[in-house]
Amino acid sequence: MNYIVFDLEFNMFFKFKEGEYANPALKSEIIQIGAVKLNEHFETIGIFDLIIKPVIYKRINPYVKKKTTINTRQVSQGTPFVQAIESFSQWLGEDSVLCSWGHDDILGLRDNCLFFGVDTISFNKYINIQQIYMNQGGLTMQPSLESAVEGLGIEKTSPFHDAFSDAFYTSEIFKKVFDLSGKSIINWEKEQIENELKIRELKAVLDQAPILCPQCSRIIEKDKEITKAKKYFAFGYCTECKLQIRHVSRIVHGGGEYCITSQNSIYKMEDFGGLEGRTN
Numbered sequence: 001m002n003y004i005v006f007d008l009e010f011n012m013f014f015k016f017k018e019g020e021y022a023n024p025a026l027k028s029e030i031i032q033i034g035a036v037k038l039n040e041h042f043e044t045i046g047i048f049d050l051i052i053k054p055v056i057y058k059r060i061n062p063y064v065k066k067k068t069t070i071n072t073r074q075v076s077q078g079t080p081f082v083q084a085i086e087s088f089s090q091w092l093g094e095d096s097v098l099c100s101w102g103h104d105d106i107l108g109l110r111d112n113c114l115f116f117g118v119d120t121i122s123f124n125k126y127i128n129i130q131q132i133y134m135n136q137g138g139l140t141m142q143p144s145l146e147s148a149v150e151g152l153g154i155e156k157t158s159p160f161h162d163a164f165s166d167a168f169y170t171s172e173i174f175k176k177v178f179d180l181s182g183k184s185i186i187n188w189e190k191e192q193i194e195n196e197l198k199i200r201e202l203k204a205v206l207d208q209a210p211i212l213c214p215q216c217s218r219i220i221e222k223d224k225e226i227t228k229a230k231k232y233f234a235f236g237y238c239t240e241c242k243l244q245i246r247h248v249s250r251i252v253h254g255g256g257e258y259c260i261t262s263q264n265s266i267y268k269m270e271d272f273g274g275l276e277g278r279t280n
């Protein structure tokens with residue numbers, strides 16, 4: 001079994017001209033794939049580094065350019081995504097585990113594959129190296145790749161935010177933190193499908209949480225409601241306590257699964273819509 005430690009760089013929408021809009025079906029488009037292949041003894045047996053030609057966001061967002069130093073001219077000469085994924089999946093070979101620093105890259109890889117109709121990559125064996133690093137250090141906040149490199153005393157030999165260089169650093173971290181029991185390998189695809197179903201279920205009931213007055217615990221009437229992607233706000237007035245109440249419900253990932261958490265707080269009129277106020 002081989003470990004494929006990969007990293008991606010993405011380009012996203014930037015309003016260069018009036019009248020330009022993002023494509024809601026693909027918010028982040030892959031512009032670079034970098035990967036290191038390790039065998040079961042953690043020896044490097046292959047490398048992969050490819051610039052991808054974007055077709056949705058052809059001009060590089062200035063923030064992306066600043067971070068990655070990849071420019072529009074470079075990507076315009078890149079490999080088309082479908083072709084790139086074809087050679088990437090051939091390079092992956094049989095029986096490999098995908099590994100990355102955090103969930104964003106595997107999520108982005110799957111989104112791009114779905115968008116371009118490519119199904120040659122299997123997402124059923126995955127290791128989140130950032131999660132292992134966090135578990136070992138008892139960390140609750142997601143650390144940056146650079147901070148982990150520093151924390152483990154790995155020598156910095158190339159700049160960060162280059163997909164190949166980040167994949168290389170991630171593989172060096174992996175060699176130091178991997179636990180040989182193999183219990184960190186998850187069926188990512190299956191978990192992802194379950195999570196998406198759960199989020200859809202929760203979204204359907206997100207606006208049903210009542211506003212409770214934190215002072216007297218009565219259910220009060222909703223005057224105003226705002227629903228966002230994973231957040232729901234409602235406002236009301238407790239006629240008993242003569243208080244303005246602000247309610248927020250969120251879909252959060254806690255204790256290994258998605259759930260809704262609700263908060264009701266008192267706020268003064270001048271704080272309307274603000275974050276201040278007493279929380280129950």
Ligand SMILES: [Zn+2]
Pocket residue numbers: 213214215216217218238239240241242243
């Ligand atoms: Zn009350």
